[in-house]
Amino acid sequence: MAVGSISKPGQYPHTAMPLSVQDNFPSTPGKAKLERNGYFSFSRISGRWHSSTSAKFSFWVIVLIFLLACAAFQLKFSGFHTIGKVSWLNNPAWEKNVQHSCHVKRDEGLVVLVTGAAGFVGSHVSLHLKKRGDGVLGIDNFNSYYDPSLKTARRALLEKHGVFVVEGDINDAALLQTLFNLVPFTHVMHLAAQAGVRYAMENPGSYVHSNVAGLVVLFEACKNANPQPAIVWASSSSVYGLNRKVPFSEFDRTDKPASLYAATKKAGEVVAHTYNHIYGLSITGLRFFTVYGPWGRPDMAYFSFTKAILEGNTITVYQGPNGADLARDFTYIDDVVKGCVASLDTAQKSTGSGGKKKGIAQLRIFNLGNTKPVTVPDMVKILEKNLKTKAHMNIVSMPRNGDVPFTHANITRALQELSYNPSTDLETGLKKFVHWYRSYYDYSDQSRSTP
Numbered sequence: 001m002a003v004g005s006i007s008k009p010g011q012y013p014h015t016a017m018p019l020s021v022q023d024n025f026p027s028t029p030g031k032a033k034l035e036r037n038g039y040f041s042f043s044r045i046s047g048r049w050h051s052s053t054s055a056k057f058s059f060w061v062i063v064l065i066f067l068l069a070c071a072a073f074q075l076k077f078s079g080f081h082t083i084g085k086v087s088w089l090n091n092p093a094w095e096k097n098v099q100h101s102c103h104v105k106r107d108e109g110l111v112v113l114v115t116g117a118a119g120f121v122g123s124h125v126s127l128h129l130k131k132r133g134d135g136v137l138g139i140d141n142f143n144s145y146y147d148p149s150l151k152t153a154r155r156a157l158l159e160k161h162g163v164f165v166v167e168g169d170i171n172d173a174a175l176l177q178t179l180f181n182l183v184p185f186t187h188v189m190h191l192a193a194q195a196g197v198r199y200a201m202e203n204p205g206s207y208v209h210s211n212v213a214g215l216v217v218l219f220e221a222c223k224n225a226n227p228q229p230a231i232v233w234a235s236s237s238s239v240y241g242l243n244r245k246v247p248f249s250e251f252d253r254t255d256k257p258a259s260l261y262a263a264t265k266k267a268g269e270v271v272a273h274t275y276n277h278i279y280g281l282s283i284t285g286l287r288f289f290t291v292y293g294p295w296g297r298p299d300m301a302y303f304s305f306t307k308a309i310l311e312g313n314t315i316t317v318y319q320g321p322n323g324a325d326l327a328r329d330f331t332y333i334d335d336v337v338k339g340c341v342a343s344l345d346t347a348q349k350s351t352g353s354g355g356k357k358k359g360i361a362q363l364r365i366f367n368l369g370n371t372k373p374v375t376v377p378d379m380v381k382i383l384e385k386n387l388k389t390k391a392h393m394n395i396v397s398m399p400r401n402g403d404v405p406f407t408h409a410n411i412t413r414a415l416q417e418l419s420y421n422p423s424t425d426l427e428t429g430l431k432k433f434v435h436w437y438r439s440y441y442d443y444s445d446q447s448r449s450t451p
């Protein structure tokens, strides 16, 4: 299935909310003068008014304008919203889709709102939950950080399996409230975020908008909901920043983020503490370590390298100080999904109701890594083997763009509490990714056609 070309990071700039609104009205209202002797002067108009046909016509024009003004007023103050092309206020068909998607088909099944459901991890988790009989509703804003056609393709897959994805933003408090009024969610799997470490230098506002402001709007909705859901959300390995102690443990300090992305994820962890402390929300944060696999993110290195190698283009490989190779604890999507689902299954209930805390609630943080870091050049070698093509490499010193030299997860805690035990090595995982890539972009082993 060919679905158009993959974007480079930043090719689809995110349109963040403007910080100020331009005033388009004349700066000196009331300056327009009534022309007494002109064609449209009052006397001319009043003269015409006496003609009965014109009078009737004018009367109905005025009535029409009045009715339109009333309708506009009503819409403005009744909170009417339009998402994409679908209006969700008082839309019975839309409400039916929402409720049908949340239908539980197993005993003790969960009812989960998945944010970022058309994203990489969100689509995999949603499918897994739906397949085992949980009620699942997705929400995604389908932004253009990377090729949105991949997101719509993921949505099509989800809808084929009975998961409805609402097109909307987590910053839309009215939409979230409508969803919580319609459905008593037991859990929220919060995966909507502005991802990418290096793009934060191009569009810092989008990180604050999604990862901080959006998180707060979501927590507010959860805190006000009755029942309050338990929340599991995606933090990041990047919070370890310039940590030199390996492997990275949840007990290590995380106060030296190297990128704005990392800083907003760390801010999210701190905000989570506050909502747990004040309102009794049960919250579990998951620090993902460079998650990869089929249906992945085109902005990530393994994905963009695959595209470049197949097209015969040069890839840029960063190197650390003194020529040291960079390394990542690449973690396969199926392992991460298991960690997410185990977090949902072991989450205790939130203790608050009506926006008031009734007791101490669970607050957890887990590393979801693979514990076997691989250098970037070794990752490229695995791709070359699977693609049967040699990569053209340009090796450059790591620019000051928020990158960290290596990541390595200690997963003892996740193993103990979630039985999280990743089982896919990079060799196996990339083989599955390349297989998916070839089939999705219509690249047979022989074919060299451009996706």
Ligand SMILES: O=C(O)[C@H]1O[C@H](OP(=O)(O)OP(=O)(O)OC[C@H]2O[C@@H](n3ccc(=O)[nH]c3=O)[C@H](O)[C@@H]2O)[C@H](O)[C@@H](O)[C@H]1O
Pocket: 195, 196, 197, 235, 236, 237, 238, 288, 289, 290, 291, 299, 300, 301, 302, 316, 317, 318, 319, 326, 327, 328, 376, 403
């Ligand atoms: O674990 C996380 O929390 C994060 O993981 C991911 O970030 P990273 O680990 O930086 O992954 P990724 O971009 O694939 O770069 C991989 C390696 O390739 C190197 N790299 C990258 C690009 C390039 O052109 N050249 C290069 O050498 C690069 O220097 C790096 O060493 C997610 O994107 C992020 O959203 C977040 O979830």
